[in-house]
Amino acid sequence: xxxxxxxxxxxxxxxxxxxxxxxxxxxxxxxxxxxxxxxxxxxxxxxxxxxxxxxxxxxxxxxxxxxxxxxxxxxxxxxxxxxxxxxxxxxxxxxxxxxxxxxxxxxxxxxxxxxxxxxxxxxxxxxxxxxxxxxxxxxxxxxxxxxxxxxxxxxxxxxxxxxxxxxxxxxxxxxxxxxxxxxxxxxxxxxxxxxxxxxxxxxxxxxxxxxxxxxxxxxxxxxxxxxxxxxxxxxxxxxxxxxxxxxxxxxxxxxxxxxxx
Numbered sequence: 001x002x003x004x005x006x007x008x009x010x011x012x013x014x015x016x017x018x019x020x021x022x023x024x025x026x027x028x029x030x031x032x033x034x035x036x037x038x039x040x041x042x043x044x045x046x047x048x049x050x051x052x053x054x055x056x057x058x059x060x061x062x063x064x065x066x067x068x069x070x071x072x073x074x075x076x077x078x079x080x081x082x083x084x085x086x087x088x089x090x091x092x093x094x095x096x097x098x099x100x101x102x103x104x105x106x107x108x109x110x111x112x113x114x115x116x117x118x119x120x121x122x123x124x125x126x127x128x129x130x131x132x133x134x135x136x137x138x139x140x141x142x143x144x145x146x147x148x149x150x151x152x153x154x155x156x157x158x159x160x161x162x163x164x165x166x167x168x169x170x171x172x173x174x175x176x177x178x179x180x181x182x183x184x185x186x187x188x189x190x191x192x193x194x195x196x197x198x199x200x201x202x203x204x205x206x207x208x209x210x211x212x213x214x215x216x217x218x219x220x221x222x223x224x225x226x227x228x229x230x231x232x233x234x235x236x237x238x239x240x241x242x243x244x245x246x247x248x249x250x251x252x253x254x255x256x257x258x259x260x261x
Contacts (some may be wrong), residue, residue: 027059126184
C-alpha cells in the first residue's frame with residue numbers, strides 16, 4: 001500500500017486526467033490524498049501543454065469523502081483536524097484558481113467531501129448510476145465545508161435538502177439541481193468526458209484562463225462592479241494576440257492558430 005501512488009496521472013492531447021487511486025476506501029480524501037491532489041494541481045497549473053484537467057476515481061466509486069477511519073485513529077486531535085480541513089479547503093480553492101478548466105468524471109458514489117469535489121469542479125459529467133450525498137447530518141457531523149461549494153453551485157433549497165436530509169440523490173436529480181452537466185451511460189462516460197475536454201483543449205488557453213478567472217471573480221461582486229470588472233477583462237483580452245487571431249480567422253473563414261498570448 002505504501003508504494004501505491006495516491007493519484008494516477010495521464011496526459012493525452014493536452015487533457016490531464018488525475019485519478020484518485022484508493023479504490024478500497026472509495027478514494028477517500030485522507031490527508032495523504034489531499035496533499036497528493038494539491039501537488040498534482042500545482043503541476044497542472046505550471047504545465048504549458050496542459051489545457052484541461054479531469055478528476056476521476058479508480059474502482060467502483062468516485063470519492064466517498066473524508067477518511068473517517070483516519071479521523072478516528074487520530075483521536076480527533078485538534079491539530080490534525082485543523083490541518084486536514086485546511087488542506088481540503090486549499091485543494092477546492094486550487095481547483096477554482098487553476099487556469100485550466102476542471103471536469104469531474106463521476107461514477108458510483110460522490111459523498112460528503114466527494115460531493116464537494118464535484119461541486120468545486122468547473123463542470124461534472126456523471127454515469128447513469130452515479131449518486132450524490134452530503135450525509136454528515138446522519139452521523140452527527142454536519143457537512144459544513146462541503147456546504148461552501150454546494151451552496152455556490154445549486155439553489156439554496158436544493159442545497160439545504162441535501163445537507164439536512166443526508167439522502168442520496170441520483171444522477172437525474174443532480175442534473176436537475178445543477179450539480180452536474182451531463183449524464184452518460186456507464187460505458188460511454190470516459191469517452192464523452194474526454195471528447196468534451198478535447199473540445200475545450202482546442203480553444204485559446206489564454207482566453208479560457210482569462211474567462212475562468214473572470215467568471216469566479218465577478219460572481220462575488222455586485223452587479224455594477226461586475227460589469228465594470230468584466231469590461232476591463234474584455235478590453236484586456238482584446239489586446240491579446242489570440243483575440244486578434246481569432247477575429248481574423250472568423251472573418252476570413254479559416255481555423256485559428258492559437259499562440260497562447
